[in-house]
Amino acid sequence: MAKGSNNNILIVDNLHVSVEGYEILKGVNLRIPKGEVHALMGPNGAGKSTLAYALMGHPAYRVTEGSVFFHGENLLNKTIDERAREGLFLAFQYPREISGLKVFHFLKKAYISRFGIDEGTFSSMDFFNEVKEKTKLLKMKEDFINRYLNEGFSGGEKKRMEILQMAMLKPEMAILDEPDSGLDIDAVRIVAEGVNSLRGPDIGVLLVTHYQRILNYIKPDVVHILVDGKVVKSGGPELAEHLETAGYEFAGAEV
């Protein structure tokens, strides 16, 4: 397995997950240490998003077997919001639109919840300045924070909004579910720069992607290949490059 394994922020053991009675994940094993970026690649239907949703605690994704430990504690008996407050983050492939909820108000509520801050003593001004700084980094427009959450956002704006949330909520473990899907190359670069700026010794990242493209911008430490609900191969960044030329067939064939 990967380097620094006694510093694992996330440990997934033999995870089985069913959706509406169908088993999608059939015994996934993963270890992600702090300070590393792991890419999870695989063909459509392999279960990549299922893993992301199950780790975050979506009620439709039922864990039938196995365990998940997040900084040493059992993750699976916690509610969605508890997982988030303890430092788990999921950047959605398809972020939801919440009509009438302004971005700034939402970010403030999320921040207060994540860090258990008393709303009465919270300085909105400091927070505002921090949000503004991060929006610049992600090349977002100024009026962005007054818009309704994801409503009428372009694909690229939605993805950047996810990374902005990640930047503000400072997770210890971030799962990025296809942060590049549907984006043109300029938008991929902006999102990747945003993620790279958040890389560091205190955060583990699981980058879920179908294509190798984004890995040109976000260099992974480890690449895992998920086929039919199981991690069939793990290796260094060269594995992703090999996939690009050989396709997923080779990985599946080597099971």
Added chain:
Amino acid sequence: MPESEYKYGFHDPENYVYKAKPGLSYEIVSEISWLKDEPEWMQKIRHRALDYFLKKQLPKWGPFLGDIPFDDIYYYIKPSEKQETDWKDVPEGIRNTFDKLGIPEAEKKYLAGVGAQYESEVVYHSLREEWAEQGVVFLDMDGGLREYPEILKEYFGSVVPYTDNKFAALNTAVWSGGSFVYVPEGVEVAIPLQAYFRINAKNMGQFERTLIIAEKGSRVHYIEGCTAPVYSTDSLHSAVVEIVVKEGARVTYSTVQNWSKNVYNLVTKRSLVLRDGLMEWVDGNLGSGVSMKYPGAILKERGARAEVLSVAMASEGQQQDVGSKVVHMASDTSSTIVSKSISKSGGRSSFRGLVKVIPGLSGVKASVRCDALIMDDESRSDTYPYLDINSPEVEIGHEATVTKIGEEKLFYLMSRGISEIEASKLIVNGFIEPVVKRLPMEFAVEMNRLIDLEIEGSVG
């Protein structure tokens, strides 16, 4: 909702100067009129309206009203002898009630006038002097009748005649209190006029009657708030509001209705809009057991416009039957109806939107949009649009959406560390935001707070 959870669920000992016998009769109606020392024409209208009320059947559509105990209701109660103009002169028990509602503070801050209806009589009423100098009149309706009988005689029942419906007839027969507002030509009343209404006695009907006249080119915003304490028996609230918007004038009427859940709230509100006038209704319905309320407008002359924004929340044991009724009677008139309803814990909300365009008009625009949010499987929402368009040159838009609060939206917000209750609040308050942002700041805050309380009561 259990009694203890109702925020304003306190009540004062009943200590009244005069309380009529329960039930409805010619004698009671005559007595009300006699006690108020009204002109004879008003007494005659009351009697004719009573006749109409007695012979008219209950409506055959909408919520069931067969349980209203008409014979047990007190139709008139007068809590204290004279009209108070100074806060210090208001009896202590009544003052305590207002203190709990925070009225004097509000008034100190920015309210120009406070007309607070306690039982059937306005107890406390004030109007800033600058407006009095401008000729703006803001009185309780009884005072209006005493001081401006000619205006009353001309306009009373001109927009909502007692023959309009059974409850308009009932109100006309036994009305008491409400507001009389007169804004002279060209005067813009910058700060909203506010009136708070309260029902206190058991089985007491509240039949306030409001008349607002905005002369040519004038502008006014009137705000009505309703809060009633909890009682074990049912109460009836049946108000009539008539508004005349003259040439180029603009009137905004905002309500946040939060009656306790054993109140029947059956209200007729309508505006007559003349050339280039604009009527805006902003209507929030959170309380009461059964509500039937369709604030409307008659666009009588060219260029007249109406905008109706409403929010309704139906919770356990509640039926919010709301909407709007707009009649286009002239060319180049326009109307916009936006309705947002929330149903939860078995509540039922219905939207009725009637848009009528008479024959031979051109340049008419109308748009109706109603959005329903359903919080759980026990709750229900229905939409009944009635479009009666008789002119060919009409631009009309109708849009209706129904959404469930949705696991996916909750999951998204909760994945950021926000609790389920907080996430529900954010979704619901976001849903009504387009309407709430039109309310004055203090009311918007109050509305959000009431909705938060409702959600805490069910999710928690």
